[in-house]
Amino acid sequence: MSGNFRPPLPGYKPKPQSPTSDPRQFIRDFSFHNCKLGNQGFQRLLIQVFGYAGHGKSSFINTCKIVWENSSYNNYTKASGSQGGDTMDRRTYQLTENIILVDNRGCSAMKSHEKGEIFAQLANLMPLNMKVDWCQGFKLADRIVEAEPLVQPSDFISPIFVYSIGHAPNPDEKQELKEILKTCREMTGVEAIVLLTHKSKGNLERAEAMFKDMGAKHVFSLENYTPKNQSRSMEVHNSVMKFLYEVVQDAKFRVDYTRDPQKEMTERKIFVLNYIHNKGVEAHIQKLEGQKAAENASMERTMRVKTEEADKQKQKDQKEHEEKIRQLEAEFERQRLRDQFEHEQRMEKLQRGRKKK
Numbered sequence: 610m611s612g613n614f615r616p617p618l619p620g621y622k623p624k625p626q627s628p629t630s631d632p633r634q635f636i637r638d639f640s641f642h643n644c645k646l647g648n649q650g651f652q653r654l655l656i657q658v659f660g661y662a663g664h665g666k667s668s669f670i671n672t673c674k675i676v677w678e679n680s681s682y683n684n685y686t687k688a689s690g691s692q693g694g695d696t697m698d699r700r701t702y703q704l705t706e707n708i709i710l711v712d713n714r715g716c717s718a719m720k721s722h723e724k725g726e727i728f729a730q731l732a733n734l735m736p737l738n739m740k741v742d743w744c745q746g747f748k749l750a751d752r753i754v755e756a757e758p759l760v761q762p763s764d765f766i767s768p769i770f771v772y773s774i775g776h777a778p779n780p781d782e783k784q785e786l787k788e789i790l791k792t793c794r795e796m797t798g799v800e801a802i803v804l805l806t807h808k809s810k811g812n813l814e815r816a817e818a819m820f821k822d823m824g825a826k827h828v829f830s831l832e833n834y835t836p837k838n839q840s841r842s843m844e845v846h847n848s849v850m851k852f853l854y855e856v857v858q859d860a861k862f863r864v865d866y867t868r869d870p871q872k873e874m875t876e877r878k879i880f881v882l883n884y885i886h887n888k889g890v891e892a893h894i895q896k897l898e899g900q901k902a903a904e905n906a907s908m909e910r911t912m913r914v915k916t917e918e919a920d921k922q923k924q925k926d927q928k929e930h931e932e933k934i935r936q937l938e939a940e941f942e943r944q945r946l947r948d949q950f951e952h953e954q955r956m957e958k959l960q961r962g963r964k965k966k
């Protein structure tokens with residue numbers, strides 16, 4: 610257990626934090642110290658925002674900050690103005706004394722090594738406020754080990770998967786989304802909360818049904834504040850407050866039971882290292898199978914070329930043979946005609962000789 614563990618003092622009564630109190634106050638006053646069993650070693654609640662690049666993670670954190678600070682539009686996260694999104698590092702944004710929003714680096718297509726990176730960030734195995742470089746296999750495992758002194762088991766993770774409904778996933782992408790949510794659940798022990806952005810850009814009902822179908826328990830949706838959409842909206846404020854309230858309530862509920870942050874961190878590390886290892890083995894097998902398939906294809910090509918050449922040669926031989934036969938037949942015919950002519954000549958000469966006699 611972490612050295613930060615603080616059991617409740619004798620006679621200590623947690624501050625009343627009933628879900629019926631004012632949501633803003635409930636969120637602001639939230640502290641793991643006020644949980645039924647004390648903080649059990651947890652200090653900060655990390656709202657871990659993850660997902661594909663360009664789906665609105667940084668804009669969502671901006672939106673949360675704007676709503677929480679009740680400020681006018683401010684690009685706290687330097688969210689890109691372009692469609693692709695451009696967050697290359699893992700940055701933290703303080704919401705309250707004990708709640709931190711984490712803007713993780715996303716990726717455009719979840720190639721297997723990039724998925725390892727996503728899960729390493731989500732498991733909080735990568736340092737905060739540092740650049741995230743994508744790398745594969747052992748390099749990622751090495752970086753996880755190097756980062757050990759920089760990461761805090763006392764950080765409690767709430768995974769938030771951000772997805773733009775402006776994007777209609779094809780069956781392969783749906784399968785991938787399912788796998789990401791499943792892996793997140795297996796690794797953190799909780800369902801990721803799904804946050805749908807670009808609310809007015811697609812079919813909201815269909816997107817909600819799709820994620821519910823994939824096992825998501827909580828699906829929120831909103832239109833983020835962006836440079837093009839800065840005007841204050843009651844709907845956005847209500848959505849963000851509802852979202853934050855749900856996240857905090859869920860964290861509190863989970864820490865009201867016996868927990869061990871250090872053990873959980875170790876388990877997450879083992880999970881990610883196994884994930885990286887298995888993906889490495891899969892990639893190696895795929896590579897070998899690819900090489901075998903290429904060799905087979907090359908052998909088939911060679912065989913095909915040889916067969917074609919043999920067929921061509923056979924056809925050529927056949928043609929030459931036929932030509933020879935034709936020449937022989939022609940020669941034979943000529944010879945026959947010559948013989949016949951000579952025979953007729955001889956017969957004529959014989960008859961002429963008989964007549965003279």
Ligand SMILES: Nc1nc2c(ncn2[C@@H]2O[C@H](COP(=O)(O)OP(=O)(O)O)[C@@H](O)[C@H]2O)c(=O)[nH]1
Nearest residue numbers: 663664665666667668689690691694807833835
């Ligand atoms: N219309 C609309 N645009 C959004 C929304 N969220 C983000 N954007 C835009 O989408 C682009 C990518 O957003 P960004 O937050 O940088 O994505 P990230 O890569 O996931 O952090 C930017 O141009 C944003 O202005 C949204 O809810 N609605």
Ligand SMILES: [Mg+2]
Nearest residue numbers: 667694695696
């Ligand atoms: Mg970003």
